[in-house]
Amino acid sequence: MKKIIIYTILGLLALACGKKMNNTEAIKDGDGVSIYHTDFNIKTLSGESFDLKSLKGKKVMIVNTASKCGLTPQYEKLEALYQKYNAKGLVIIGFPANNFMSQEPGTNEEIATFCKQNYGVTFPMMSKISVKGDDMHPLYQFLTQKEKNGVSDSEVAWNFQKYLIDENGFIQFVIPPTTEPDDEEIINWIEG
Numbered sequence: 668m669k670k671i672i673i674y675t676i677l678g679l680l681a682l683a684c685g686k687k688m689n690n691t692e693a694i695k696d697g698d699g700v701s702i703y704h705t706d707f708n709i710k711t712l713s714g715e716s717f718d719l720k721s722l723k724g725k726k727v728m729i730v731n732t733a734s735k736c737g738l739t740p741q742y743e744k745l746e747a748l749y750q751k752y753n754a755k756g757l758v759i760i761g762f763p764a765n766n767f768m769s770q771e772p773g774t775n776e777e778i779a780t781f782c783k784q785n786y787g788v789t790f791p792m793m794s795k796i797s798v799k800g801d802d803m804h805p806l807y808q809f810l811t812q813k814e815k816n817g818v819s820d821s822e823v824a825w826n827f828q829k830y831l832i833d834e835n836g837f838i839q840f841v842i843p844p845t846t847e848p849d850d851e852e853i854i855n856w857i858e859g
Contacts, residue, residue: 698817698818698837699816699817699818699837699838700809700815700816700817700818700837701835701836701837702719702727702809702832702836702837702838703719703720703723703835703836704836705719705809707719707804707805707806707809708805709793709794709806710793710794711791711792711793711794712763712775712776712778712779712792712793712794713775713779714775714794717791717793719806719836722758723834723835723836724756724834725756725757725758725834726756726757726758726831726832726833726834726856726857727757727758727759727760727831727832728745728748728757728758728759728760728829728830728831728832728848728853729760729762729806729810729829729830729832730745730759730760730761730762730827730828730829730830730848731761731762731763731764731766731798731807731823731826731827731828732761732762732763732764732771732792732826732827733763733764733765733767733770733771733826733827734763734770734771734773734778734781734782735769735770735771735772736767736768736770736771736825736826736827738825738826738827738844738845739826741827741847741848742782742785742786742788743786744847744848744849745759745761745788745790745848746786746787746788746789746790747848747849748848748849748853748857749789749790750789752857753790755857756834757857758790758791759790759791760790760791760792760793761782761788761790761791761792761793762793762795762796762798762804762806762807763775763778763792763793763794763795763796764795764796764797764798764823764826765795765797766797766798766799766800766823767825767826770826771795771826773795774795775794775795778792778795779792798823799811799822799823807823810830810838811823816838818837818838819838819841821841824843824844825844825845826844827844827845828841828842828843828844829841829842829844829846829848829853830842831853831856839856840852840856
């Protein structure tokens with residue numbers, strides 16, 4: 668437990684000392700490239716194919732997750748948000764990643780068990796991927812590179828960074844990891 672807290676503090680200090688992560692300004696509908704005009708090979712934790720295009724018409728939050736991070740309790744608020752707004756068109760998609768201080772070392776099966784037993788997660792959880800570096804998953808290349816998304820460059824700063832995608836598949840906001848899922852800005856976006 669001490670290691671997790673120390674690693675999280677070190678990571679947050681690195682965030683504070685490095686490039687400052689700000690929320691992006693709202694982007695006009697239709698700016699950029701729709702995530703639905705792309706074709707990503709995405710698998711669930713159980714290995715089934717997941718078609719992002721099936722989410723067209725819904726608001727989507729994409730979040731990279733980790734089981735051994737100081738921010739891991741955000742799973743609880745993510746699940747509460749999903750329960751409250753899923754019937755109104757919100758989908759939250761978790762992407763476990765081990766890119767930050769090895770805070771997601773588990774297998775897909777271990778991650779699924781952890782999420783269910785500790786936080787009762789029912790929102791879609793995908794197979795573990797990389798969200799930065801040379802082996803970055805193509806979805807995260809799209810989310811972080813203006814040349815692919817047509818909107819802006821961003822960098823995944825830490826676990827639990829949130830990308831908010833509108834009903835037409837366009838990136839609207841990049842929300843920093845330490846911003847809680849039930850933050851007023853996020854709720855306003857969901858309800859807007």
